[in-house]
Amino acid sequence: MAHLLIAIPAWNEEGSIAAVIEKVRLHRPDADIVVVNDGSTDATAALAQQAGATVLSLPFNVGVGGAMRTAFLYAHRMGYSALVQVDADGQHDPADVDALIGGLSDADIVVGTRFHPTSMYFVGGPRRWAMVLLSKALSRMNGSAISDPTSGFRSAGPKAIRLFAVNYPAEYLGDTVGSLSIAIRNDLVIHEAPVTMYYRAIGRPSKNALWSALYLGRASLALMATILQRKAPTKGDAS
């Protein structure tokens, strides 16, 4: 697989960005690394550059979806044939990148799933129900299982790069759920591969019931919005 780009969206991740870049490079010396600095107010950009990554600095914070579209636009214009998204907080294991890339031989997108027999990952309560519901809906649309639609650890092949350079939702959850829905609507093939996910080193994700209800509501809305969207993403030109 020629010409691989590893894209790391980062917003105020000065504590972990350099280590993540280092780990990714050690594991995939063949890959180019691009950090999309999403309006950070700390030293994220400088540290990423020092660590040897290409840095794309957005003038203000646009969210993970916006950062990822920038990465896809970059990948598209520079002619990369594969892109792997890795989180800047160190929760993804670069060793799994190989599986995500390997899966691209017969798919356009490979989603790293945290739910598999040997996974240490567990979510409970309403948040779990929300994720199961989203997974069911997307799996049904896709025709094959997408057990972890909110996973940000995924790879994209040439067709997906071309699509996402133009059409990648910036809304909340759009970067995960919404983008998959858009891909399905555009007849891309989505597979999944088991990955290891470490718990966030800094900051705990909130987990109360109200938050989960909101989460599900917004996720459903994100799904709706993309399902109802016109099929051909002809608006705007990425070339």
Next chain:
Amino acid sequence: MSAQILSALAAVITIVLVFDMLRRGLLKEKYAVLWLFFAGAALFFAIFPSVLSKISSSLGVVNPANLLFFFTIVLLVVVSVQLSYELSRHEARIRRLAEEIALLEERLRRMLPQEPHDGD
């Protein structure tokens, strides 16, 4: 009678305000036209309330004021939705511009010789 004066006054103030904003370049014509049309209609009905009464009785509305309220609400909703649409479009465009800036800035940094920077 005083309600009539009040509404005429409000309409005149709106017209003056919109014209002033237009003159100073704070408002685009396409929006100014809309508000001037509303204010003009309001002024017309304030001066000739009998026209409003005739229209409402022909439509079967008992109280002419209700007809006025109804139309006002419909128009305001239309304007709000239109503004939301414009806002969404602008957000999408600004986002695209931000992306282009990020790509351009990176390219520029690669092309230009490293500038010695102080501090930072």
